[in-house]
Amino acid sequence: MSSTQRNKKTLVVVVGPTAVGKTATAILLAQHFNTEIISADSRQFYREMTIGTAKPDADELAAAPHHFINSHSIKEEYSAGDFERDALKLLDELFLTKDIVVMVGGSGLFVRAVCEGLDDLPKAPEGVREALNKSFEVQGLEPLKSRLKEIDPAYYAVADIDNPQRVIRALEVYEATGNPISFYQKKDLVQRPFTIVTIGLNMEREKLYERINLRVDKMMEAGLLEEVKSLAAYRQKPAMLTVGYSEIFDYLDGTVSLQDAVGKIKQNSRRYAKRQITWFKKYGNTTWFEPYQTEEIIHFIINSL
Secondary structure (H helix, E strand, O other), X not given: OOHXXXXXXXXXXXXXXXXXXXXXXXXXXXXXXXXXXXXXXXXXXXXXXXXXXOOOOHHHHXXXXXXXXXXXXXXXXXXXXXXXXXXXXXXXXXXXXXXXXXXXXXXXXXXXXHHOOOOOOOOOOOOHHHHHHHHHHHHOOHXXXXXXXXXXXXXXXXXXXXOHHHHHHHHHHHHHHOOOHHHHOOOOOOOOOOEEEEEXXXXXXXXXXXXXXXXXXXXXXXXXXXXXXXXXXXXXXXXXXXXXXHHHHHHHOOOOOHHHHHHHHHHHHHHHHHHHHHHHHHOOOEEEEOOOXXXXXXXXXXXXO
């Protein structure tokens, strides 16, 4: 494929907070443009994690071709860098027959990996991560979050600070170099050989929070507790340290009641949604819509081509 041909290709990226309706919108767009969907969700790769990740259900998966859903096992390590490599390879293949491909997800780092490329972060000396992990095991996440807020308030404001992996990685960079992780964020973005149109979905905050609370209740009814129990052997994996799983592990450890654990999932999901909105409002050239504005979104995409 020549560079001229590739420049005519368009990646439509659908972003926004958890529970806002990204999956439904992406499916409607894929159906309208007769194309396929790439999931940029950092947990939906894993076959063993279904209920707590709010994966598309069987009907949704059948409504449009999806990629990177159930593509890996929790036993494997799969990073944003791995996703960047694999997603770009897949895009090359899809663009042979499709002029438009839809990518959808709320994981800002994974979206950014495909659209802009990742930062070349320095590696910390041996022992730094181990010491931070030990601190997390002994004292929990709050002291690490406080430290991150002190040394890098800019990154703290947009990062998934309830994800221990993200917090520890940021502190690791600082401990190794004396510079905050935001210092290493790319100044010159990678130019991709295709056009990128980014659609942001959002809604009135109170309504979004109601949707989040309802989603968590439905997850519990669907068997989230049993799913987490079945993953106990992998609880130290990064994906297990995220919202919806870490709180249930606290309950299984006997440190909180099940009611309090569920309340924590709702609270942490709402906080995560707020940070997602902050991230994507600062990210790239995003045009915002409400989820029901499908026709307006389609017209905007057509006019952007």
